[in-house]
Amino acid sequence: MEEIIKVENLTHTYGVGTPFERSAVEGMSLSVYRGELLGLIGHTGSGKSTLIQHLNGLLRPTAGRVLLDGQDIWAEPKKIRDVRFRVGLVFQYPEYQLFEETAYRDIAFGPTNMGLSGEELDRRVRDAARFAGLDERLLDKSPFTLSGGQKRRVAIAGVIAMEPEVLVLDEPSAGLDPRGREELLEHIRAYHRERGNTVVLVSHSMEEIARYADRIVVLARGRTLMSGTPREVFSRGSELVRAGLDVPQATRVAMELQKRGLAIDPAVYTVEDLAAALLALRKGGGC
Amino acid sequence: MLKDITLGQYFPGDTLAHRLDPRTKLLAVVCYIVAIFSCHTLWAYGTMALTLAVAARISKVSARALFRGLRPVLFIITFTAVLNLFYTPGETLWTWWVLRVTREGLYTALAMVTRITLLITGTFLLTYTTSPIRLTDGLESLLAPLKKLRVPVHELAMMMSIALRFIPTLIEETDKIMSAQKARGADFESGGLIRRAKALIPLLVPLFISAFRRADELATAMECRCYHGGEGRTKLHVLHFAARDYAVLAFYIVLAAAIVALG
Ligand SMILES: Nc1ncnc2c1ncn2[C@@H]1O[C@H](COP(=O)(O)OP(=O)(O)OP(=O)(O)O)[C@@H](O)[C@H]1O
Ligand SMILES: [Mg+2]
Numbered sequence: 001m002e003e004i005i006k007v008e009n010l011t012h013t014y015g016v017g018t019p020f021e022r023s024a025v026e027g028m029s030l031s032v033y034r035g036e037l038l039g040l041i042g043h044t045g046s047g048k049s050t051l052i053q054h055l056n057g058l059l060r061p062t063a064g065r066v067l068l069d070g071q072d073i074w075a076e077p078k079k080i081r082d083v084r085f086r087v088g089l090v091f092q093y094p095e096y097q098l099f100e101e102t103a104y105r106d107i108a109f110g111p112t113n114m115g116l117s118g119e120e121l122d123r124r125v126r127d128a129a130r131f132a133g134l135d136e137r138l139l140d141k142s143p144f145t146l147s148g149g150q151k152r153r154v155a156i157a158g159v160i161a162m163e164p165e166v167l168v169l170d171e172p173s174a175g176l177d178p179r180g181r182e183e184l185l186e187h188i189r190a191y192h193r194e195r196g197n198t199v200v201l202v203s204h205s206m207e208e209i210a211r212y213a214d215r216i217v218v219l220a221r222g223r224t225l226m227s228g229t230p231r232e233v234f235s236r237g238s239e240l241v242r243a244g245l246d247v248p249q250a251t252r253v254a255m256e257l258q259k260r261g262l263a264i265d266p267a268v269y270t271v272e273d274l275a276a277a278l279l280a281l282r283k284g285g286g287c
Numbered sequence: 288m289l290k291d292i293t294l295g296q297y298f299p300g301d302t303l304a305h306r307l308d309p310r311t312k313l314l315a316v317v318c319y320i321v322a323i324f325s326c327h328t329l330w331a332y333g334t335m336a337l338t339l340a341v342a343a344r345i346s347k348v349s350a351r352a353l354f355r356g357l358r359p360v361l362f363i364i365t366f367t368a369v370l371n372l373f374y375t376p377g378e379t380l381w382t383w384w385v386l387r388v389t390r391e392g393l394y395t396a397l398a399m400v401t402r403i404t405l406l407i408t409g410t411f412l413l414t415y416t417t418s419p420i421r422l423t424d425g426l427e428s429l430l431a432p433l434k435k436l437r438v439p440v441h442e443l444a445m446m447m448s449i450a451l452r453f454i455p456t457l458i459e460e461t462d463k464i465m466s467a468q469k470a471r472g473a474d475f476e477s478g479g480l481i482r483r484a485k486a487l488i489p490l491l492v493p494l495f496i497s498a499f500r501r502a503d504e505l506a507t508a509m510e511c512r513c514y515h516g517g518e519g520r521t522k523l524h525v526l527h528f529a530a531r532d533y534a535v536l537a538f539y540i541v542l543a544a545a546i547v548a549l550g
Contacts, residue, residue, distance in 0.1 A: 017351060019298050058466045081472055089470040096460075097467040099492035109489065113472030144496070158471060 003070075004166060004198055005032040005055055005087070010064035012050050024050040026222040027064070032166065032200060037192050039213025039230075040202045043244045047222040048202045049092060052168050055200070056087040085114055088164030092171050094155030098143040103134070103154045106143050110162040128161035129153075131194075133187040149180045156184075160191065167191075168200040173208065185212055210234065210248045210269040218245065235267035250274040296455075297418045303531065304346035304416040309425025311532040316413050318539035322546040323405050331550030332401055338542065339409055346416045356411040357404065364403050371396040419451035421524075428526055441517025449505070457498065464493050 007030040013023045025047040032038055032055075042048050053059040054066050057073050057080040066073050073083045088110075091097065100106035107125045116124065129139060132153040138146060143154050156172060169188065173181035189212055192199045203209050209216055210230050217227040220243040226233055233240070237247040237255055247255070248269045254277070255266045264281060268274045299305075304312075319338070326332050343353055357364070377391030414422070427444035434440050465475065468489045475486050 019300070019352075053466065056470060058469060081474065084470055084472055091463070091467045091470070094467060096497055097464055097489075097493055099489045109468075109473075110471035113474070162471065 001033040001036070003031045004034040004068070005030075006067040006070075007031075007051070007054065008065045008067065010051070010054060010066065011062045012047075012054065012059060013062045014050075016062070023062075024222055025054075028219070028222065028224055030217060030224060030227075032198060033215075034198055035196055036214045037189070037199045037201065037212060039209035039216045040200060040219065041204060041206065041209050041216060041245065042219030042225075044204065046219045048204075048219055049170055050222075051219070052089060052170060052200065052202060055166070055168055056089045057083045058089070085110075085162050086164055087166045087168060088159040088162050090156050090159045090167070090169045090172060092174065094158075095148060095151035098151060098154060101142060102140050103129075103143045103146065104139040106154055107139075107157045107161050110158055114162060124161045124163065125157075128157040131160050131187060131191040132157035133183060149176055149184075152176070152184070164197070166198040166200065168202070170202045171204070172201070173203070173205075181208070188212070204245075206240075206246045206248045210251075218243070220244070230269050231267050234269045237266065296414065298348060298352070298415045299418075300347055300416065302345055302347050302416070304342065304412075306531070307416075307535060308526055308528055308532045309417050309421040310429055310526060311528070311536050312413050312417055313422075313425050313429060314536060315539040316410060318543040319409050320406065322543040322550070323402055323409070325543075325547045326398075326402070326550050328550055331546050332398070332405075334542070334546065334550075335405055336401075339405055339412070342409075342412055346412060348412060348415050352415070353408050353411060357407055360403070360407060364400055367399050367403065368396045371399050420448055423448040423451065424522070424524070424526060441520075445517075453498075453501070456501075457494070460497055461490065461494060464490055 007028060010025055010028045010030075011023060012025040013021060015021045028047070028051065030051070040048055040052070050059065054061060057066070060074060068083060068086065073080065098106050100109065104125055107128055108121055111121050111124050125139070126136070129136065134150065134153040134157055138150060138154075143151055146154065152172070156169070160167065172188065173184050176184060185208060188199065188201065191197070201209070201213060213230060215228065216230055216233045218225040218233060218240065225243055226236060226239070234247055234251045237251055240247055246252075250271050250273065251266065251269050254264050254268050254274060257264050258266045262281065264277055268277050319335075322331075323335055326335060343350070372388055372392045372395075373386055375389055375392035375395050377389035379387055380390055380393065381388045417425075423444045426447070427440055430438070430440045430444075465473075469475070473486060473489055475483070475490070478486070
């Protein structure tokens, strides 16, 4: 697989020279492969948000490099804006960044900054709204009259409309109700499948990551703790627990059953897989 | 970025300077300022600089952090220095074209720079070692006699502590919104004046909206806890003077008196 983003030995220290000096990311390395949906997970304060702000050059590494398509993004600091169009970043609670008179114009802000206009701009705005699951009728409304979840979608559409090669979302589902979460994540998955673009999804919900990601990277205290497919990661459940993270409920049930002597695979991570495994066990006369 | 502005920032710690009663520190700063404005001799300036150095040492504030506070006023300092240097009449030391440096000018310029530097770093030391809440507590307590003249001391102190409390929050928020808009290709750094002003709209609109939302939430929260002004309100942390406060205060009063008399 081809690496689209490569992070090498990244360190970021906040507040250098003040009593608040603190390294949020320390010597971290990470690869993002073209076309994958990468799940980035870690405990609160593990440095997820800090890390992803390096991917599009919003933060400059204290040490280490970030490569996009093999090129150091800080090789030419003047061109950092182009990097931001190629790697789209949706912040945590992005609804607070809305400012335009209508949702449509707010979504158009990014593409307009890229120099687009006319039909292409219109197409992008409408496409992005569809991908983010935003009703067309809401486009002419003021973003401030929308509900929290709808605002969130406007903000996400605003980044998708730039058609970035890599879309990075920082906890896109935080603070939404369960149904809102699922809908939003389904839309993101559909976007990923239809466009085939790379997506990096940050979350601290194991369930969410387990369900949607092709590959998982686990961060702990500013470093990469482990990475691999959901199966590989969840088969090391006890290490995750020690890092203060949860394993998905299905995995927890399977781990517990195995402990009690059942021949079940402890690395299942969705409820469906667990059910299938249990049924198979029953047919085979295991319990 | 914006976080580098240290204006009125508190550095938590547990030194003698941190433990002093805020009223002591406020009064000491008043004495310190009076003394600085009464300085006329090299000796006086030296004494004040030494006092500041010792105070900074006791507070465990590094020289770097102390001088960083000067950055925003660097322009004013340079400007005053240049004006004084070239426009003070007196004995000529050096001329070039229309510029003329006099002995008196040189002295005034040096004195001015020292004075402003000592003044600003000294007051910064106060905010570095005193949390905004304690500072306003101290101020309210010191100004309490003005209540008799119907000055709304409590309300003013409350407004000040709220403002101080929200400065870091607003700075953080500005940083965040700025990053979010930059991620969408907003450009705050290039272009002419009009373009730059226009570029601020995506920053200012969300910032104002969130400031109003916060104000609203805060007002509700305060009302929910039955806040209705200062009348009959008691304090969780009651201020009281300890021996160290009397000692520090005595030192500063003597210092100010000595400089006024001799300096
Ligand atoms: N602007 C900042 N200035 C100073 N310290 C910061 C700043 N942003 C983050 N930090 C610190 O860096 C550490 C990592 O923060 P970060 O926001 O990257 O964590 P996170 O993994 O995104 O957490 P969460 O899941 O809560 O969003 C935290 O300890 C935080 O206090
Ligand atoms: Mg975060």
